[in-house]
Amino acid sequence: MTPPGRTGLIDVHAHFVTDSYVRRARAAGHELPDGVPAWPTWSAAAHLELMDRGGIDTAVLSVSSPGVHFGDPAAARALAREVNEDGAETVRGHPGRFGLFASLPLPDVDASLAEAEYALDVLGADGVVLETNSHGVYLGDPRLEPLFAELGRRGAVVFLHPTSPVCWERSALGRPRPMVEFVFDTARTVTDLLFAGTLLRHPGLKVVVPHCGGALPVLADRINGFMRLFMPSEDGAPDAVAQLRELYYDVAGPAFPRQVPALLNLARPDRLLYGSDYCWTPAPAAAAHAASFTGAPGPVEGVSWPELTTRNARTLLPRLTG
Template identity: 55%
Template sequence: MTTRRRTLIGMGALAANALSLGQAPQARATEGAESGPANDESRTATADFPLARAIDVHAHYITPTYRQALIDAGLDQPDGMSAIPAWSVDGALELMDSTGIAAALLSVSSPGFAVGDHHTARALVRQVNEEGAALVKANPTRFGLLASLPLPDADAAVEEVAHVFDVLKADGISLETNYEGTYLGDPSFRPVLAELNERQAVVHLHPTSPACWEATALGRARPMIEFLFDTTRTVTQLILDRVVENYPDIRFIVPHAGAALPVLADRIAAFALTESTPPVDVIGALKRLHYDVAGFALPRALPALLHLVDTERLLYGSDYPFTAEAAVKALGVRLAATDVLTAQQRQRVLSGNAARLFPRLADGGNS
């Protein structure tokens, strides 16, 4: 059985499971998307619109330029997945309308821009950022941009930070968990972190394959477990190397319900006691971060995360299109039905918390 067929079967089973929790979302046309669900303040989460008024902080875009660059670099099966998923503006808006998502922050997923030498990567980052900004300009109430940086070239990355914020008016930054095996807390990246701290940037972390994936992935697609461990690894470094402490104005978003951090937090904190005097306050640092609930947050990951942080730190994420449309809808129904969150907490997760991080989108794209 092919990987693609297994994926489709698995997503079908997920959708069937969600149907037992409530009526499946009904499709809506994209006509009138600009003034439709994004501005319908009366909508509440139901089986028809399980993600009513949500601001999706973990959504991806794949422009023709970027797709071709991946293909040319031999990355047409990114991170061991079967294919680069299809993506279009119309398709994204149709999914948003059919679930009630008001706005989505667009970013580039793994494998990022590891497509050649640093000069090639730098040029591609600039072009894809420009294309992302054009998508936002054409759909200002529906899309935001979390721009990419050409790391591990720190000097180029500092220049790109200035460009994306001062010229493109990006809403934030998306960083891979490692760049060519160098993790985000590495001293070579400190000039970039200092610039992001100065700008009080929102920085969404996104996992990618670790440098050692050939030995650790067990011959399977890296998003299954390697992504979660790589997120855990880079956040652990950011905390233990005091990046979170020394750059307090960066507002980090950790994906996938905190990955393995809720389970490992106490273990990391215990080891931190042996590393420095005074020791790093690991639990305190984790509580200051933000977390999206993209992927399989229920039934187990979200309750574990809630033992670490309160709901004011949680944000909705779809991971579309790397999470297929059927799965996004099924997971949305599951989130709408869970008793882990009260109705007030659920709306906070869907939109209220993100509105504080991304006020432009909370204000209908006008600020």
């Protein structure tokens, strides 16, 4: 039976944590993850209750910051496999309600290639999640080229998620890193992809940028100008804005009233996606965000935000159409 209030929303920015994952992260020194006061708790039952209250049909689960690599490559490989198996079990146990973006043990490229193959081909993951940096290795780093080549060949969905930059001890000024550092680390790693030419070399990549693009909507023209200055060629400098318009963007976080208007000056309507950021966003705030999103006028006349973003998500993630 369809629960009352369901409107068909697909949430592409939803997280899960397990007791085992939290224990391992704490043992590695992440007692206060990214400077927030405490680890959240999560269960499929609580998540489904929130989804039903907010009119969300399906939530695509991923592991948030600090990811799965805490410094020991072998432990990172094992933890990536563990959380991906746990996520896939949740998907299987609740048909139609959950999807999965699989974690990879970057910056270990060979292990990440192996885990991506297993997660996509065996577990049936809907894509992969990549942190904005892995121990200071940003996504435009040439060492990651084999991974992006394979993901591009597959036409894989690549969900980006911010994490703390390696300089956070000074730059965060003692405040929780998700407030400001995450926003700028998102812009930093996407800019790195642009300057590295990764998106142009691998047009099959389907990249999802979180949190209304972070700082990218207000920096896009500045980035474009610098690319024209420092990347001239006979064919002309790459157009950063054109590349950014091909990416997907979720609206997780405090999207209204200011971030969404900035995003709409950059993103194409068919690239907009819904995101709740639950369970890192507490249930009351996630429910309030869903309500504000559902009631706001959509960017396309005659099409609501839920209709638009759900249509876009079903195009991007065809497994969720069933």
